[in-house]
Amino acid sequence: MVSPVMSSLLSIHTYGDPVLRESSRPVDAITPDILALIEDMFATMKANQGVGLAAQQVGRTESVCVIELPESYDREEETGPRLNPDVPLRLSLVNPRIVEASDDTCSLEEGCLSFPGITGSVERSWSVTIEHLGLDGQPRTTTLQGFFARAAQHEMDHLAGDLFIDRFSHVKKLAVRGKLKRLQQETREHLAAG
Ligand SMILES: [Zn+2]
Numbered sequence: 567m568v569s570p571v572m573s574s575l576l577s578i579h580t581y582g583d584p585v586l587r588e589s590s591r592p593v594d595a596i597t598p599d600i601l602a603l604i605e606d607m608f609a610t611m612k613a614n615q616g617v618g619l620a621a622q623q624v625g626r627t628e629s630v631c632v633i634e635l636p637e638s639y640d641r642e643e644e645t646g647p648r649l650n651p652d653v654p655l656r657l658s659l660v661n662p663r664i665v666e667a668s669d670d671t672c673s674l675e676e677g678c679l680s681f682p683g684i685t686g687s688v689e690r691s692w693s694v695t696i697e698h699l700g701l702d703g704q705p706r707t708t709t710l711q712g713f714f715a716r717a718a719q720h721e722m723d724h725l726a727g728d729l730f731i732d733r734f735s736h737v738k739k740l741a742v743r744g745k746l747k748r749l750q751q752e753t754r755e756h757l758a759a760g
Contacts, residue, residue: 572605573602573605573606573608573609574606574609575606575609575610575613576606576607576610576624576625577624577625578610578614578623578624578679578680579622579623579624579625579680579753580680580681580682580749580752580753580756581680581681581729581731581746581749581750581753582749582750582751582752582753582754582757583625583680583753583757585622585625585626585627586622586623586680586724586727586729587727587729588622588627588727589627589725589726589727590620590621590622590627590628590629590630590725590726590727591627591628591629592629592661593628593629593630593660593661593699595703596660596699596701596702596703600628600630600660601701603621603624603626603628603630604630604632604658604660604701606624607619607621607624607630607631607632607658608632608634608656608658610624611632611634611679612634614679616679617633617634617635617636617639617717618631618632618633618634618717618718618720618721619631619632619679619721620721620722620724620725621724621725622724622725622727623679623680623724629660629661629662629725630658630659630660630725631658631659631662631718631721631722631724631725632656632657632658632659632721633656633657633658633659633714633717633718633721634655634656634657635655635713635714635717636655637655639713639714640655640712640713640714642712649711649712649713649714650709650710650711650712650714653708653710653714657708657714657718658701659696659698659708659718659721659722660698660699660700660701661698661699662696662697662698662718662722662725663696663697663698664694664695664696664719664722665695665696665697665707666694666695666709667691667693667694667695668691668692668693668694669691670691670692670693671689671690671691671692672689672690672692672716673687673688673689673690674687674688674690674713674716675687675688676688676716676720676730678720678729678730680729681729681730681731681749682749683745683749684731684742684745684746684749686730686731686734686738686742687734687735687738688716688720688730688733688734689733690715690716690719690720690733691715691719692711692712692715693709693710693711693712693715694709694710694715694718694719695707695708695709695710696708696709696710696718696722731746
């Protein structure tokens with residue numbers, strides 16, 4: 567019998583909150599606190615129908631991000647094999663670092679839980695190799711392809727204080743300028759109201 571894992575929902579920090587521009591600091595060890603943070607991040611991500619979440623998005627600055635993909639997202643074709651059959655669809659990355667990125671890139675529309683209502687096309691490497699800590703505290707190397715690689719790159723941008731809007735084309739940046747301004751204003755009002 568597996569005991570239920572207790573998790574609580576965290577609030578999502580949206581664009582305009584300065585924490586989104588902070589760089590994360592490496593985690594020294596996989597402590598119960600870090601494990602709890604990871605569980606809470608998975609729960610929060612699912613509750614908000616997201617597929618990835620980084621610490622900054624819940625107001626934290628530990629170098630931790632989580633990804634959970636529906637299996638269909640890890641297939642190139644609907645009935646084809648998984649692109650990353652050896653990688654669990656529920657993946658947490660602690661202290662991740664990209665050690666290799668393919669020159670092959672692709673562009674795809676992305677969204678972000680910190681940017682409700684805003685999507686845009688982002689070009690990213692098709693494949694990345696990441697060094698990170700496993701939840702057992704041991705170093706791991708994980709290679710990802712396709713959408714999984716994209717999700718990891720998006721979340722790891724967050725850990726560096728970078729955002730997907732930074733990677734929009736010039737034209738797209740102009741197109742979303744008004745929406746971004748409004749979101750930033752709403753976030754600031756929300757923060758000021760405490
Ligand atoms: Zn995001």
